[in-house]
Amino acid sequence: MPAMPSSPSIFNELKTNLLSGLTVALAMVPEAIAFALIAHVSPLTGLYAAVLVSFITAAFGGRPGMISGAAGALAVVMVALVVQHGVQYLFATIVLMGLLQILFATARLGKFIRMVPHPVMLGFVNGLAIVIFLAQFGHFKTTHADGSVTWLSGQPLFMMCGLIALTVTIIYLLPRFTKAIPSTLAAIMVVTLCVVGFGLDTKTVGDLGSIAGGLPTFHVPQVPWNLETLSIIFPYALILAAVGLIETLLTLNLIDEMTDTRGRPNREAMAQGVANVITAFFGGMGGCAMIGQSMININNGALKRLSGMATSIFLLSFILFASKWIEMIPLAALIGVMFVVAAKTFEWGTLKLFGKAPRQDVFVGLLVGGVTIIANLATAVIAGVIVSALVFAWEHAKQITAQIETGHDGQKIYWLNGSLFFASVANFQALFDASNDPEHVVIDFKQARVVDHSALVAIDSLAAKYRAAGKKLHLRHLSKDCQELLENARDMIEVNLLEDPKYHVSDDKLS
Template sequence: MFKLSSPELKTNLLSGLTVALAMVPEAIAFALVAQVSPLTGLYAAFIVSLITSAFGGRPGMISGAAGALAVVMVALVVEHGAEYLFAAVVLMGVLQLLFAAAKLGKFIRMVPHPVMLGFVNGLAIVIFLAQFGHFKVTADDGSTQWLQGTPLAVMVGLTVLTMLVIYLLPRLTRAVPATLVAIVGVSLLVIGLDIDTRTVGDLGSIKGGLPDFHVPQVPLTLETLQIVLPYALVLAAIGLIESLLTLNLIDDMTDTRGRPNRECAAQGAANVVTGFFGGMGGCAMIGQSMINVNNGALHRLSGIATALFLLSFILFGSALIERIPLAALIGVMFVVCEKTFEWASFRLFGKVPRADIFVGLLVAAVTVVADLAVAVIVGVIVSALVFAWEHAKHVRVSASVRDDGTKVYEAQGTLFFASVAEFQQQFVPRDDPDEVEIDFRLAKLMDHSAIEAVNTLAERYQRAGKRLKLRHLSRDCLDLLDRARSMIEVNYREDPQYRVADDKLA
């Protein structure tokens, strides 16, 4: 089925086991954040990982219950209950399927590189900071406190030991994933020496059966739709953005190309199924995806194996998995953060435009303090505004006078909404001779604002009693210009061919 060699088969299976072990505490923690049962998070991790791995557009990418979604879900669960969450997850999946059907996944390619850097660095920081929650315990009065004394020292020591194994083992052998060896080795050390430390079982039991088909128990009314639709829209947007940006990141790391629309469809289907089987939904998980990719597991088998190992943990291996020390999994995630963070971005200071540096820092900061969807949207908007501002400054008009007295203006650059004011200021009709010519050979009119600027300029020359000629405009411009149409000199051999963004041509 997969046509894998024996080494590839071993790599993908062992990586799937490693990722599954790392996903257990994450899924439980995210379920607790959303205030649903641990099994709700684990079932989501199993179903979403299985379906997206089998049918998605990015082999090797791992999906499951995600923290970015959990923080949105909690308000719905607190106010209306878990059944409304399941309904919202089903609707979230439907919206993602519609997104895929419209083939909108390709637009993720328009996310600028500084936004990508900010996304990666911001998520690395978020994952890093999230691990410190495991160093806290709940006191008798319900408040949380940092571990102190020996328990803290043991947790820190085991975390450091895990990280050392992951970093040093590859220097000796790469026969097995270093992360798996670290988790198993530290777990055996804790069990063998009977070391008292926090384990996966302290987060909640993972023992359970197969997920049951369950239609969300909510009234099928317009009021219900009004409740769940806003949450479904936000969840769908966050899930797609995080998944497609992670897909892009893996594409860059592996020099391959995923299929965004197929990934959107697979994620939508996975969330619809998850909602009907009592799961909290999910999307791509950058931390687990980085573990998988860094292990060299780039086939669908790794994600499918992850899902099946998760299910086996729930059905058969809960007693063993619950004894894994949290410190081992924290160490793994710390290493993931270090490898995910784009340290090379610091070398860009002073070498790339300051606006790009600002956008990257802004996206990273908003990712940490708000959420991913807001961060990416803000980053794209700011990048677009910066682009418009920079190109607006690149419009130039040079003037010369022919022997016959005609004044010739030569426009250069891109004429659009941000640059029309600068363009119009270059002309003073009352000071020009009777014959004026504007040559657009080195310029482009890109939108309706540019068309209107030329129309307005034509009117200004008409009111001043001057004769204006416009040269080297595209056929779209000829169709759109009205008041200036009579002034256009048409030369089909020389005139450029480009499109103008205007609804009249739609």
């Protein structure tokens, strides 16, 4: 029988996950408020989303240790809807967003996230690290009563930078002396005590907005439930569902690699969909996985569902009972934490790939990272996957070759090797010389594969050239699909039922 785990190890695991949950909750407060303000909704709308989405995905999702909540990638999509139609339409949109994510999970489409190429993953990680880093500089600005915005300068700037430096120093140095408490939590507590104890004048969480409130209450979005409303909210819901799932499943993949474990994408998509539907009915702005907070959690060693559930419970307790104290936390402490998260998230090893890795992989990584920074994650990943596919097709197209020999009766034999598809058609046609070839020419496809309609057209075109030149073309080892779909070359096919391959060709005529 396996040995039962000792109670000290269970206690340490509970302590790690609970303290990490507290740390993550503290780091989520300013971001939830900031994202709510970006979306033009109240701070509590962002905090309620963080509470509900975090708890539901942690309890029922497919990736223990991953943290979800109100996310900036979603907030930038929401703002246009809220400005034009109001917050009630946002709640209706989040309901539809959740339903679309549930459909995605029901269709078991989460497996396709495994097809994202590694250069795209590297670009995603590095792009988000830079986004996290740059986002913190918004806290270095001050908005005045007349609406004007200025950067911090003088003593306030030096104070902010000094506190950030103290936070970063504690995070990196404390683990050398003790790991009894997460260094991020210790840094937040020490910096807060310094600010409060010495009465230092610096920006705090309270400057972003009050987080005091009650329990979220159930209400149905106050919109007309008709086709006109659907036409308004559906485009936003579709984009939000896609962005949320892409960020979540890529973060899940990243955590899988970091922890050498395997999450369950479809279960996570289902939990996120359910969480968003419920959140919308309780006044939340919806959410998805948050890579910054997830990295804090994973780096603390918190890999259990308890950490995410604890994050949610701590957040709710802040709203209900501890808003006065949480609002006293200096923003510098939380900025320092996120700077460290950005540094640890960035894959510094990618800098060594320049000049070593294939140029196309480096280009894809830079493309995804750049688009993530200047546009959004969904656009970046889609662009990266498309470019990767095109690069693959281009490189694969070069691999179609032909070994040429002369038969005993003077016929010329082309032993074809590679895949014949839309990208390799030009290279395929360049292999042959109809005007100078002998009367009888054999093309043997035994080591080749005809993939799509473009390949069939290329073979038909080649057959027409040989026929026009008065030559006899013999086509060997083509599949049954090819034999049925070819037109000009059909009478040139030599059928061998025992040796002909049995693969299928991608062509609508067979559907």
